[in-house]
Amino acid sequence: MLATALLRQAGRRETAKVASMTQTRSIHDLTFRKKTGQTMFTHGRGGRSSTNGHIATVFGCTGFLARYVVNKLARQGTQVVVAYRDPDEARHLKVAGDLGQIIPLEFDLKNREQIMECVRHSDIVYNLVGRDYETKNFTFNDVHVEGSRLIAEAAAEAGVARFVQVSALNAAEDSTSAFLRTKYLGEQAVREVIPDATIARPGTMYGHEDRFLNRIGDGDGWQFWVNEGKAKIYPVSAIDVAQALEVMFLADSTAGKTYELYGPRAMTYQQIYELAREISMKPLPIRSLPLPIAKFAASLIDKLPYNQMISPDLIERMTLDDKPTPGALGFKDLYIEPVDLQNVGIHYLRRFRSNAVFDLPYEKGEGEVKKGLYHVID
Numbered sequence: 001m002l003a004t005a006l007l008r009q010a011g012r013r014e015t016a017k018v019a020s021m022t023q024t025r026s027i028h029d030l031t032f033r034k035k036t037g038q039t040m041f042t043h044g045r046g047g048r049s050s051t052n053g054h055i056a057t058v059f060g061c062t063g064f065l066a067r068y069v070v071n072k073l074a075r076q077g078t079q080v081v082v083a084y085r086d087p088d089e090a091r092h093l094k095v096a097g098d099l100g101q102i103i104p105l106e107f108d109l110k111n112r113e114q115i116m117e118c119v120r121h122s123d124i125v126y127n128l129v130g131r132d133y134e135t136k137n138f139t140f141n142d143v144h145v146e147g148s149r150l151i152a153e154a155a156a157e158a159g160v161a162r163f164v165q166v167s168a169l170n171a172a173e174d175s176t177s178a179f180l181r182t183k184y185l186g187e188q189a190v191r192e193v194i195p196d197a198t199i200a201r202p203g204t205m206y207g208h209e210d211r212f213l214n215r216i217g218d219g220d221g222w223q224f225w226v227n228e229g230k231a232k233i234y235p236v237s238a239i240d241v242a243q244a245l246e247v248m249f250l251a252d253s254t255a256g257k258t259y260e261l262y263g264p265r266a267m268t269y270q271q272i273y274e275l276a277r278e279i280s281m282k283p284l285p286i287r288s289l290p291l292p293i294a295k296f297a298a299s300l301i302d303k304l305p306y307n308q309m310i311s312p313d314l315i316e317r318m319t320l321d322d323k324p325t326p327g328a329l330g331f332k333d334l335y336i337e338p339v340d341l342q343n344v345g346i347h348y349l350r351r352f353r354s355n356a357v358f359d360l361p362y363e364k365g366e367g368e369v370k371k372g373l374y375h376v377i378d
């Protein structure tokens with residue numbers, strides 16, 4: 001008798017436990033896009049293994065910035081369509097979300113049907129496609145203007161609620177750099193198709209996989225600069241830019257606006273090299289090249305069928321000061337405080353140190369090195 005009663009009691013407890021775990025849907029599980037009225041149901045307890053009902057497509061997903069953007073979107077339970085050209089290059093993104101949350105789809109920037117397929121089910125599209133050099137298949141115009149236009153047209157046709165175009169700081173119609181001119185024209189092309197597209201203009205980005213600090217730290221004896229390294233830029237962390245893009249995902253107030261996303265401190269290339277030397281504890285020698293010679297050498301390297309790392313246009317960009325537009329929207333309007341390269345540079349440059357000094361602390365940077373720690377973990 002006693003045994004049966006105990007068993008019944010245990011059974012009741014088990015049923016109550018299962019019932020408390022069963023999720024019931026209520027009004028707060030429902031979200032909708034203001035622009036299209038599209039409704040979405042959340043499922044699960046939040047995080048990578050749940051779904052928030054949103055579907056985002058990221059073009060340019062195989063790039064440096066995109067891995068942080070995809071990670072941040074997937075972390076909230078967004079299903080992310082990652083549009084790739086080479087499947088091997090997109091494989092690392094799979095682990096950003098649970099099974100079925102990251103959906104790789106192949107696309108060609110000139111193929112309208114494939115682009116359409118990538119955006120068909122999405123409620124937000126990010127265009128991160130960009131290139132620092134031209135190839136025989138794709139000019140700057142093809143990548144930044146026509147490519148952006150095609151993606152925007154597909155998104156508009158599919159009724160996508162939000163569009164975020166990643167351009168570049170200093171993008172201007174009259175820039176001496178073709179990259180920056182076409183980035184500006186790309187913004188215009190997108191706005192013609194989707195007037196309330198959000199435009200993000202990041203400055204020079206740094207991070208673990210960048211083509212900026214890594215080149216400085218790696219290039220023992222092979223580094224050069226033009227104009228004596230006097231050009232002044234505002235280096236910005238890719239993590240801060242990705243966070244800004246994440247905020248734009250839900251904040252409909254960012255629609256139709258342009259945000260200039262640059263770091264808090266202006267630094268010349270000379271100062272950046274000095275910082276890299278101090279942190280890496282290496283001499284990092286550098287040659288100063290006259291501009292015409294650097295451009296000529298870059299134009300020869302640019303013609304190689306491989307190793308297209310430098311182009312005359314990139315050299316031209318190295319001579320330009322960053323000129324943020326006065327009064328433009330930026331990080332503070334998204335409630336983000338960007339980190340300072342001087343404070344977090346140790347995380348990215350320590351790996352260039354020799355074994356003997358690898359563990360030594362770097363105490364400069366206004367003593368705020370620790371402030372940057374979340375950057376590594378996040």
Ligand SMILES: NC(=O)c1ccc[n+]([C@@H]2O[C@H](COP(=O)([O-])OP(=O)(O)OC[C@H]3O[C@@H](n4cnc5c(N)ncnc54)[C@H](OP(=O)(O)O)[C@@H]3O)[C@@H](O)[C@H]2O)c1
Nearest residue numbers: 060061062063064065085109128129130138168203204205
């Ligand atoms: N990095 C910076 O400091 C910086 C500064 C200002 C602005 N931006 C802009 O910010 C965005 C992201 O920067 P990032 O450094 O992450 O760029 P990235 O590493 O060079 O990645 C660029 C992405 O665009 C894709 N892409 C390039 N040409 C393409 C084409 N013809 N067809 C299809 N896809 C193509 C690449 O795909 P594949 O892997 O298949 O080539 C890659 O996924 C870019 O638009 C860039 O111009 C970057």
